Amino acid sequence: MDTPILNTINKPADLKKLSLEQLTQLAAEIRHVLLNKVSQTGGHVGPNLGVVELTIAFHTIFNSPIDKVVWDVSHQSYTHKILTGRKQAWLDKDHFDDVSGYTEPEESPHDFFNIGHTSTSIALATGMASARDLEGKTGNVMAVIDDGSLSGGLALEGLNIASTLKSNLIILVNDNGMAIAENHGGLYEGLKKLRETNGQSSHNIFKAMGLDYRYVENGNDLETMLKTFKEIKDVDHPIVLHVHTEKGHGYEPAVDHKEAFHWHVPFDLATGKTLHPVTGETYTDVIHEQLEKEFTAGTPITAITAAIPGTYDLKRFGKKHPKNYFDVGIAEQESITLAAGQAKMGLRPIAFESGTFLQRAYDQLSHDLGINKLPVTIMVSGGSNSAGDPTHQGIFDLAMLSNIPGLTYLAPTTKEELQAMMHYALHQNNGPVAIRVPSNGVHSAPLADFDAHRMNVLHAGQKVAILGVGSLLPLAEEVQQQLDVDATVIDPRDVSKLDEKTLIDLKKNHQLVVTLEEASLSGGFGEKISRFYGNTKMRTLNFGAAKRFNDHETTAELWHEFKLTPEQIVTEIKANL
Template sequence: MNQHPDYLLNKVTRPADIKAFSMPELKQLASEMRQLVLEKDAAISGHVGPNLGAMEATIAFHYVFDSPKDKIIWDISHLAYGHKMLTGRKEAFLDPDHYHDVSGYSAPDESEHDFFTVGHTSTSVALAVGMAKARDVLGQQGNIVAFIGDGSLSGGLAFEGLNNASVLKSNLIIVVNDNQMSIAENQGGLYQALADLRASNGQAKNNFFTVMGFDYHYVSDGNDLKAMITAFEEVKDSTSPVILHINTLKGKGYQPAVNNKERFHWSNPFDLKTGRLLKQPSGESYAQIIMDELDKQVKAGQPIVAMNAAIPGTFKLHEFEAKHPDRYLDTGIAEQDCLTEAAGLAKGGAKPVVFQNSTFLQRAYDQLSHDVALNDLPVIIMVNGGINGGSKTHLGIFDIPYLNTIPNINYLHPSNQAELLAMLRWALTKAKHPVAIRIPSQPVVLGTALQEDFAPSHYDLVREGKTVALLGLGKFAQLAVKTAELLAKKGRQVTVVKPYSATNLDEECLSGLEAKHRLVVTLEDASIVGGFGSLVSQFYADKAMKVLNYGAAKKFTDNISQAELYKQFHLTPELLAQDIEENL
């Protein structure tokens, strides 16, 4: 049910409708749209601060331009909620029953006003350059607008896009949304240059945009609707590349988001009055276990440098930064640079520990391969990933397959806190090659570590049986045990083996299984194509052993709950047991 039938937004069925609104009505519209962002995010989670800060710019764009003839490409697109409200998708914000009807990012399958499915940073300028060139080749008309935040400018692709955009001989408008924040704080010398431009009202001599050849316009208050409309009118139909630099407030209109910009970049459900999370984190976390261990190792003399690319909150890295500021490095949104700097640190004798989400680590594939693995440097990479119910733009299931293609990297998967600590200690004190460690995506599981040395790869026998052997990697070690217990109730005693590496096989163990088994089942929290199970299947390819691989299917799933995905992929004890019986 529409919670706000009195809102002006109800009169908007297409962007052109707001062109008839008066300035007071446009301001009211901005206020309504902010409230809807807050209500929806407070209920189901989402990006808060980025959307609150971009509302005036969004309304001004649609007031001045004619979408979809004039095209706007949103960087990351996490701040396109207002754009969605004005382009036929307002019901997904007015009616809680429809909150899940649209994604949190731009989506061409939702609207003709969206042009790309994106959720990663720094892509908008290059995408816009390509669209502008296509427009020119086809002899079409229309403005092409890229909307990119200052945080995204630290990404190498943004620089590459700007470099090529600056020499375009036709219309291209690049809006730089400068809210003085990335996900966390901005990092690097670029941001002093932006600060100088803000302090001088856009008049600073050291203007790297004009040096590159752009026409440059500055708006000191990008949350002033009238000023934004005027600015867009000035740059509309430009015949050469233009930078429109706007100064905005991340979180505008909601004081908790203004006071704590990193916390409200994206938020789980929260209380609107206080900003407090409805469900507070409880108990020990794997992130805390890692931070405590790194602290101990630094105090013991290890030359550790903890590194990340703009996502410190995910791993509790601010705690490490506070204790060891000279041993902490945030490269900003620059995953490639982060991995290559880590290679340099390792070569120089330091112990770099890189923290990264699987979905972002893939952006640095070449650096993993060429700079780290090719040089066989002892860089440690802590990876957050696994099958999840999120957007198709942020899946964490491809890390095992892409790391499996690279020589020299040992990708370890602990199943409990003791194994995680054993792997981390081994990597810090004994490993002489690249090591990645998947952080289990589940509440902390207590247990013991049966090994202290993880080279070469050696599997442990957890449960002895016959005919069927279950190999549960990482967090799915528990799934293997539960499946075996269920089969035992049905009178079938099966073997459970615990592998530790997704990239290195224990061939002796696998060969030994041939004597009493005719079916091997692999379980992994990742895509099965090119994954751990694929390695096992390849090992048995010329043998009589039958192999079943379980994990995520090769597809982009979008906002499907983890529980439903587990059912689809048969990653439950009941479905696995049924499949096993059917294959014997």
Template structure:
């Protein structure tokens, strides 16, 4: 039900309606958009601070430019809520019954005003440069704009894009949305450079963008609607590369988001009255608390450990740690390639890097996982979070980590089934000095299930609970699903410990004593754990059934639906096994 029927936004069906508004009307529209962003995020969670800070720039863009002919490429696109409201999708904020109508990132399947499905940082300038080159070759004249911000300038691809954009012969506008934040506070030399520009009102001689060849413009208040309209009018149709630097306030209009930017970058559902999360805080041990306790104990015992992350301290609950152990903490900014190479260099000099990555972002560092870490066989320790089948947008799926890590030489990828096992694996990984070791951070697993906990993973020896006819191998968090299947049919249950190191002796015995072997993994099937098992057992007289997610991009698809589509429910697996027998 739309409780905001009097909102001006109800009359906005597209940019043509924005162009008819007066400045006071657009300012009222900005207030309405902020109200709706806060209300929807409070109800179901989402990106908050980035969207609140970009409202005026978005309205001004659609007022001045002629979308979709003129094209704006959003970096990350987690700040596109206002854009979506102004391009025919306002009902997804005005009416709670339609909250699920749109995805949280730009999506060309959803609207002609979105040009890419984008959810990771630093890509906008490179994409826009390619578009500009195609436009010129085809004899077109539209404006091509890349909007980059929220720390995306720390990513290597941003520099690569800027390097090429600066020498474009015709129109290309790069808008740097400078709100001084990524997810956490911005870090590095880029921060220093941007601060000099802000402090001098864009007049400092130390201007890296001018040095690269850009026509540089500065807007001191990017949340001033009139200033943004004037700035966009001044750069529209200009026939050379321009960099427009705008200073904005992340979280503008919602005081808690201004005071605590990191906590309000992305929020879970919260109470509008007091800004408190609706879900109660978990007081029990978690995979994060277990990992951090191990790291702290090892540092206190004298180990030269560096905890490293790429601008995602919240994913690993690192805020307390980074204050307690500042000398043992490095945030490299939104730069996963840098994080892996940095960790590799740290290991080369004898330190112990504990690299903390999110599965969906780790793909950006694949070259370093292979070329720098694996090829040099250096003992980097890496914790990988979020490597599960999920209802995330297709840009944020975490189902590719096993394929990326497990198929590279020298990497050992461990997959704990309990928190106790996670602790043992991390302690071993920190002490061993032979190979890079990754640990799949478990989600929703018990603290213990009274298995014998192994303390040395130099050799992988599967843990086997004997049963009959069928053997179920459950990797990591899917061990619990395997346990349910095994209990249902009286099968053998196997904890394989690793996503890529096979216990061939155990597999030979399983093949000799069982008719069917089932593999379960919380990741993509192709190139994954189950296929390694099936390949090894290819010449054995045993049937192998692999279960995981098929090689498709799901997009905001409920997990229960994904399980159903991939035969991952208990009932489906049991039925398949019984049929195969």
């Protein structure tokens, strides 16, 4: 049996001695190892399968890292990593966790930025190209940006500046007709016309910005990409290379189900079926039940997403109420300000966001919603202690949102609370209300005397009061059961404004208040509690995440480090009594 060609590739220079036939065989081998790993670990499937050939072609023709490539989002950089000395992380199961799912300079000199969010590559590349010119250096600079990322405002800002440069800059638009889900907006009608006319359509946003332009129809053809890269290497001006590829290329389930296989949990390689499907009720189901109640009752709701409909299964709502459903593409700023405009006209918009993406709209949350006191509801998912890479962190949303004046941030602990908070948010007129969707499994408990701004005392005890925020309320209850004192257990509900009456009442027969939050302690809920009691005899203990970007730690390691296990919390409480 012939030795796999991949075994001979340890650095990009090794590609240059291979024939087209050998490079084609290498592409097949890489596609095989990509699928073998992600089917076991989960990961970005479709984006990586779609760029195997153009990545091989880049590293064959160009000279990395002197010639630099910046991958937008970088979730499509698996082949790049394999070709730049990190193939062991795909060949050996014991090394599957050695590299992150995104580019990371700490791993390799061929990676230039930690990138896990979208629309950044063109702006970064303009900075690198301008610095190269000022320093009198040489080398190509290429930004690879997918068509879905073009809807982000920073991508357009980058294009605007790119057209002013007078030297080498290659902007490769990897156009597979998809973002995470399908694309939305007028920009994509223009790209579609360019594809249909082999790049000849007059509706060309790139030329309109003063950029040179070239179209490649089959970006999954290795010979075509090698020829194209050879022709544009060392170009002396900015050029857009518009390349049409197929998301999921080479794996039928990923081609047939492009959205589902953008990122996929472990799956059966033969069938594409999920190995461990989620069963039972989810908080997504709870949200949709309330949406239908509100819609049926005549509440003028709209549902808005920034290209993550799958996170909340929003197409379920969109199919029933298409006129009330808006997908703005990868543009969180637009999602918030669109909601502000709708609220000003009397609608009740709900923006469905990921906590780790919503930071891109901080200015809009503060100015367009907070200052204007507009009653927009914001659902926030992903609030949890997790690692894997530093770009997707679910611990900063609480500090970010709870400190915007006029914005209320609520943390439900049960499905009943979640629905009550949604109803409250959709019928109040005091300003924006964000709701932190619990990260744990669905919990249910009777709801009595609901007040969104009043702490819910679930058990009244003495000496110690334990406040469990959102998904950590079950942990608070578990700690209470293990203590040898009759501790009070409280569900805070509103994490942006303190219920001072309840906190003052605790001073009568408590000496220690404990806060548990699945979020950064810095700027978080616990700090607010500690500050409130600062000049009193009440002692406080705050448990939560450290202010840092978590990376390669496992979730279990993080929980132990942050002392978020019942045994550790009980020990700390006893030591402070």
